[in-house]
Amino acid sequence: xxxxxxxxxxxxxxxxxxxxxxxxxxxxxxxxxxxxxxxxxxxxxxxxxxxxxxxxxxxxxxxxxxxxxxxxxxxxxxxxxxxxxxxxxxxxxxxxxxxxxxxxxxxxxxxxxxxxxxxxxxxxxxxxxxxxxxx
Amino acid sequence: xxxxxxxxxxxxxxxxxxxxxxxxxxxxxxxxxxxxxxxxxxxxxxxxxxxxxxxxxxxxxxxxxxxxxxxxxxxxxxxxxxxxxxxxxxxxxxxxxxxxxxxxxxxxxxxxxxxxxxxxxxxxxxxxxxxxxxxxxxxxxxxxxxxxxxxxxxxxxxxxxxxxxxxxxxxxxxxxxxxxxxxxxxxxxxxxxxxxxxxxxxxxxxxxxxxxxxxxxxxxxxxxxx
Amino acid sequence: xxxxxxxxxxxxxxxxxxxxxxxxxxxxxxxxxxxxxxxxxxxxxxxxxxxxxxxxxxxxxxxxxxxxxxxxxxxxxxxxxxxxxxxxxxxxxxxxxxxxxxxxxxxxxxxxxxxxxxxxxxxxxxxxxxxxxxxxxxxxxxxxxxxxxxxxxxxxxxxxxxxxxxxxxxxxxxxxxxxxxxxxxxxxxxxxxxxxxxxxxxxxxxxxxxxxxxxxxxxxxxxxxxxxxxxxxxxxxxxxxxxxxxxxxxxxxxxxxxxxxxxxxxxxxxxxxxxxxxxxxxxxxxxxx
Numbered sequence: 068x069x070x071x072x073x074x075x076x077x078x079x080x081x082x083x084x085x086x087x088x089x090x091x092x093x094x095x096x097x098x099x100x101x102x103x104x105x106x107x108x109x110x111x112x113x114x115x116x117x118x119x120x121x122x123x124x125x126x127x128x129x130x131x132x133x134x135x136x137x138x139x140x141x142x143x144x145x146x147x148x149x150x151x152x153x154x155x156x157x158x159x160x161x162x163x164x165x166x167x168x169x170x171x172x173x174x175x176x177x178x179x180x181x182x183x184x185x186x187x188x189x190x191x192x193x194x195x196x197x198x199x200x201x202x
Numbered sequence: 203x204x205x206x207x208x209x210x211x212x213x214x215x216x217x218x219x220x221x222x223x224x225x226x227x228x229x230x231x232x233x234x235x236x237x238x239x240x241x242x243x244x245x246x247x248x249x250x251x252x253x254x255x256x257x258x259x260x261x262x263x264x265x266x267x268x269x270x271x272x273x274x275x276x277x278x279x280x281x282x283x284x285x286x287x288x289x290x291x292x293x294x295x296x297x298x299x300x301x302x303x304x305x306x307x308x309x310x311x312x313x314x315x316x317x318x319x320x321x322x323x324x325x326x327x328x329x330x331x332x333x334x335x336x337x338x339x340x341x342x343x344x345x346x347x348x349x350x351x352x353x354x355x356x357x358x359x360x361x362x363x364x365x366x367x368x369x370x371x372x373x374x375x376x377x378x379x380x381x382x383x384x385x386x387x388x389x390x391x392x393x394x395x396x397x398x399x400x401x402x403x404x405x406x407x408x409x410x411x412x413x414x415x416x417x418x419x420x421x422x423x424x425x426x427x428x
Numbered sequence: 429x430x431x432x433x434x435x436x437x438x439x440x441x442x443x444x445x446x447x448x449x450x451x452x453x454x455x456x457x458x459x460x461x462x463x464x465x466x467x468x469x470x471x472x473x474x475x476x477x478x479x480x481x482x483x484x485x486x487x488x489x490x491x492x493x494x495x496x497x498x499x500x501x502x503x504x505x506x507x508x509x510x511x512x513x514x515x516x517x518x519x520x521x522x523x524x525x526x527x528x529x530x531x532x533x534x535x536x537x538x539x540x541x542x543x544x545x546x547x548x549x550x551x552x553x554x555x556x557x558x559x560x561x562x563x564x565x566x567x568x569x570x571x572x573x574x575x576x577x578x579x580x581x582x583x584x585x586x587x588x589x590x591x592x593x594x595x596x597x598x599x600x601x602x603x604x605x606x607x608x609x610x611x612x613x614x615x616x617x618x619x620x621x622x623x624x625x626x627x628x629x630x631x632x633x634x635x636x637x638x639x640x641x642x643x644x645x646x647x648x649x650x651x652x653x654x655x656x657x658x659x660x661x662x663x664x665x666x667x668x669x670x671x672x673x674x675x676x677x678x679x680x681x682x683x684x685x686x687x688x689x690x691x692x693x694x695x696x697x698x699x700x701x702x703x704x705x706x707x708x709x710x711x712x713x714x715x716x717x
Binding site: 205206209212213216217220221222264267268269270271272273274275276277278279280425427428 | 502514
């Protein structure tokens with residue numbers, strides 16, 4: 068199952084089921100929850116978060132309806148991104164955000180576009196060959 | 203279910219035993235009284251009455267003190283079984299009493315005490331009637347009213363029977379009218395029947411008393427609100 | 429699948445108090461909080477469910493089976509914890525376990541021993557020496573050791589400190605990991621229920637005010653605060669209960685957006701918790717809504 072880190076706020080005005088949904092969705096989009104990975108069971112998550120079972124169930128039902136997870140009878144809930152297009156779009160948006168961040172950082176220290184592009188090419192290659200250690 | 207009745211009896215005996223002073227005193231009293239049975243006197247029967255009353259008072263007052271009624275009524279147990287268990291405890295005590303009494307009796311005779319006679323059936327019948335009388339007039343109240351309220355009725359009842367017994371025991375020839383004196387002496391000298399017909403009559407009376415009070419107690423307890 | 433607990437039209441008449449037409453149901457695998465003031469009828473309802481008192485009318489079904497007058501069979505599947513614990517004071521925990529065990533067909537002695545240890549109880553201690561919280565834990569151990577599928581708790585946390593209450597909720601979370609088990613939990617301490625309860629049933633003056641999903645309840649109601657002068661008659665209609673002071677008003681409303689629009693400026697809208705809902709409902713009823 069891996070280490071899934073979900074925290075919710077009791078005092079936030081956002082309903083708890085919504086918070087859970089958003090957290091799980093962003094974990095999937097960020098890639099921390101891979102395709103086919105098992106999610107914590109509804110009851111375990113309810114216990115860990117100290118919320119009611121129905122609340123977690125609602126969040127999982129909504130995520131299932133959105134196409135992010137699939138329940139397997141007798142086993143649990145697994146990440147299974149059905150709407151690949153939508154998912155890819157969301158992940159691309161995620162990449163764009165990160166690039167935006169990198170670009171503003173680069174501008175701050177005075178890097179040029181070419182320097183940035185070179186850096187990106189190197190990082191991309193290293194990532195592809197798995198030699199890069201994620202810092 | 204029979205096993206539940208046995209479990210309940212075990213529970214009550216365990217509860218009484220866990221109250222060390224109560225338990226030891228009661229058992230001590232029972233044993234002494236059973237040994238005393240060989241004397242076949244009126245006072246030995248009086249002690250039987252005391253044992254029955256004290257057990258009744260103890261077992262119900264323990265229940266009141268620790269408020270256990272609601273707990274046991276919530277277990278998978280029928281109300282009827284709870285009632286039958288209480289009567290069963292009295293019968294178990296009677297059984298223990300007879301065993302010890304006859305044992306002591308046999309020992310005394312074997313040892314050579316000539317004044318000791320074997321305990322006649324009439325005596326046992328009288329013991330049973332005393333037990334039946336005590337329980338039949340107190341248990342229904344406990345089951346209907348609960349231990350706290352029932353005490354108000356049963357304690358005076360038992361106390362008055364005790365008072366009458368004591369006065370029968372203590373009465374001197376000079377006091378009271380001649381008629382009363384005749385009755386009192388008769389009771390004192392021969393507190394139990396010596397012939398079979400009267401013995402059977404007494405046994406029948408005991409069975410009748412229980413035969414009426416048990417269903418009444420069951421009905422009352424089944425209708426009780428906790 | 430049948431309901432864990434289904435109560436229909438339960439009524440009981442006492443001099444000075446009447447429980448009338450109490451109806452609600454709890455599905456399997458869920459937790460229901462039963463809230464209400466002291467004297468509202470929570471304990472009476474639970475006594476009726478457990479068959480400790482006789483009903484005047486109505487029916488109780490536990491795990492699909494009707495609870496008859498002397499229904500000992502159904503009680504095999506029910507675990508109960510009351511606010512007053514009836515244990516013989518001089519009996520040890522071990523003895524109590526041994527005395528209760530033969531009454532249940534599915535008694536699990538290892539489970540009982542494990543629970544006693546997990547709850548931090550010493551089996552050799554006498555019941556009379558235990559603190560109130562420890563006695564509640566013992567009652568819970570007894571209730572859980574025989575494979576009960578419905579747990580009925582009547583004010584188990586009253587008079588106990590927040591640490592114990594939190595411990596109890598932890599224990600209940602463990603219980604509901606098994607989806608066949610359901611919990612019915614009465615309390616006037618709503619903070620206990622705020623987290624774990626799936627459904628809330630609110631009783632007031634012997635009648636059920638509502639019985640519904642906790643999330644829906646907490647989403648629907650809001651506390652609206654604002655200046656008194658801005659609260660019109662129309663606004664009052666939208667409130668379940670209102671508290672007016674010299675500095676303004678505070679009200680519980682199911683239509684908070686409309687109300688705050690009506691009040692206009694200086695309005696504050698906050699989340700309502702179960703305690704707020706309970707208090708304002710009672711207040712609203714008292715004020716004659």
